[in-house]
Amino acid sequence: MKPKLKRMLFHLETVVFIVLLVVFVRTVAAVRSGDEDPLAAVAQRHASNLVRRVNPEADSRAVELTALATRYALTRDSSVWHDLAVMAWKTRATNEILTRRIQWAIMDESLAEQEKQVRVCEIVTGNGPVAVMPGSAPSVLSALSSLGVNPVQIRREDGLVRFESFALLVIGRNAMSGAYRDYYQALGPVLTEYVAGGGSILILSHQGADWAFQWLPGSVLPSSRPLKDHSELVVNQADHPVLKAVNLSDIPVMQAETRSVSGTYPVTWATPVWKALAGVVDGTAGAVLAEIEHGKGRIALCQLAVDSEYGVCASASALLDNLVKYLL
Numbered sequence: 001m002k003p004k005l006k007r008m009l010f011h012l013e014t015v016v017f018i019v020l021l022v023v024f025v026r027t028v029a030a031v032r033s034g035d036e037d038p039l040a041a042v043a044q045r046h047a048s049n050l051v052r053r054v055n056p057e058a059d060s061r062a063v064e065l066t067a068l069a070t071r072y073a074l075t076r077d078s079s080v081w082h083d084l085a086v087m088a089w090k091t092r093a094t095n096e097i098l099t100r101r102i103q104w105a106i107m108d109e110s111l112a113e114q115e116k117q118v119r120v121c122e123i124v125t126g127n128g129p130v131a132v133m134p135g136s137a138p139s140v141l142s143a144l145s146s147l148g149v150n151p152v153q154i155r156r157e158d159g160l161v162r163f164e165s166f167a168l169l170v171i172g173r174n175a176m177s178g179a180y181r182d183y184y185q186a187l188g189p190v191l192t193e194y195v196a197g198g199g200s201i202l203i204l205s206h207q208g209a210d211w212a213f214q215w216l217p218g219s220v221l222p223s224s225r226p227l228k229d230h231s232e233l234v235v236n237q238a239d240h241p242v243l244k245a246v247n248l249s250d251i252p253v254m255q256a257e258t259r260s261v262s263g264t265y266p267v268t269w270a271t272p273v274w275k276a277l278a279g280v281v282d283g284t285a286g287a288v289l290a291e292i293e294h295g296k297g298r299i300a301l302c303q304l305a306v307d308s309e310y311g312v313c314a315s316a317s318a319l320l321d322n323l324v325k326y327l328l
Contacts, residue, residue, distance in 0.1 A: 038158050039165060043070035046152045050124065051098055062096040066124060069102050070152070073121040073129055074165040081117065098123070126150040129166045130324070135180035136172025140204060143310035144170065147321055156183055163194040168327050171203045173307055177211035188215020196295025200327035203301045207264050217294050218273040220301075223286030226263025227253040227303070232281040233288060240277050242289070242300070242322040248278055250315040252305045253288070264303050289319075300327060 047067035051058045068084040071077070088106040091099070105111070105119040121129070126149030132141055134156040144151045151170065154161055163169060169191070176184040184191075192215065195201055206213075209222040233248045253264065266279065266286025273294075276287035288303040300323055309316035 038161050039074050040071060042152060042154060042158055042161060043067050043074060046070050046150075047124070049153070050150055051096065055096060055098075058096050058098075061091050062099040065091060065099050065102060069120050069124045072117070073125045074152070076117075084120070124150060125152065130168045130170060130328070131161075131163070131166040133169055133171045133175055134183065135175035135178075136170065136204075137174065137307065139307040139310070140170060140172035143307045143320055144324070146311055147324060149324065156180070160190070163190065163199065164197060166199065168200045168202060168324065169194070170324075171201065173204045174206055174211070176203075176213070177206055177208065181210070181212045184212035185215060188212070191215065192217060192294065195297035195299055198296035200297050201299045202323055202327055203299065204307055205264050205303045205305060209265060213267070216292075216299065216301075218269045218271045218292055220267050220269050220274070222265035223268050223280075225286070226265050227280065227288070228263065233278055234281050235278050237275070237277050242319065242326050243277065244322055245315075245318045246322065247315045248288075248304070251313055251319065252309055252316075253303075266303060267301060298327065 044063075044067045047070050048063050050070075051062050051066050055062075065084070065087055068080060068087060072080045072084055084102075085106055088103045092103050092107070101123050102120055105116055105123065108116065111119065126144075126147075130144065130149050130151045132144065132151045132153050134154055141151060141153065152166070171184075191201060213220045213222065233253070235243060235248060237243070266288050267290065268286055274287070274290045274292045276290050278289040279287045287301075289301070291298055291300045302319070302323060304316070304319070306316045306320040306323075310320055311317060
């Protein structure tokens, strides 16, 4: 073969090799990107908010360590725990308060490995992994934080998160109405499957009758009459744990900032699978506090102003505390 032809073939093979290498690298990158767990982004954002709430000047290492701790709390992945333990030792000279708490739990020789893991989970997620769902009013985040729960906030942009990583999903006030109505209606089958598998959902008050209640099991419907400031409430199951130290007559039936807008309706249902814990005395048999067992889990629905009145009304605070503890 002539030398010139050999050189041309060599250059051609080189070009083909480079093109194939570029295609391979891009394919691997695309696959890795596609396989990336949406919980990683959720954990990163939660950690950033949590760390900087304690110290606005916290450095990136504190956020990274807390993000790893949050990912472990949500996934219980042993490889994530290994990475977290390694990083905790490498960054043990940090002065960040939250980071030190995580490090002390990991490096405490008096604790068994499982105890360390439980303690780390409690530090970053409070009493248990709790998620606040998209569209929820800010007041629910504030209320849960005051309760000692560090809720993970889910955004619609996060896509289909593995909800089974959470013990409790909180759908905040009016979250399933307006711009998020169709989102929840489409997500309904996923949420009912999550509950059937053992998860819990707490739904806080929704105003009007145009919100995504259709996905709820048991054919839930808004009642025919909205609640009013003078609506008389009745307790149906006084011995239920969520009603401990709660005086319903003390809790506003409407959110303070929206009293002049369309009211909050009690709920009714077409099948007897829901339990009305408290209702309204107006002849409609509507419930303001109810629960349903579905599969291995349960859903609780509260149409009273417990989040916006948290810390202001003792009974509202007690009711929200009891609901969260009960569902966890």
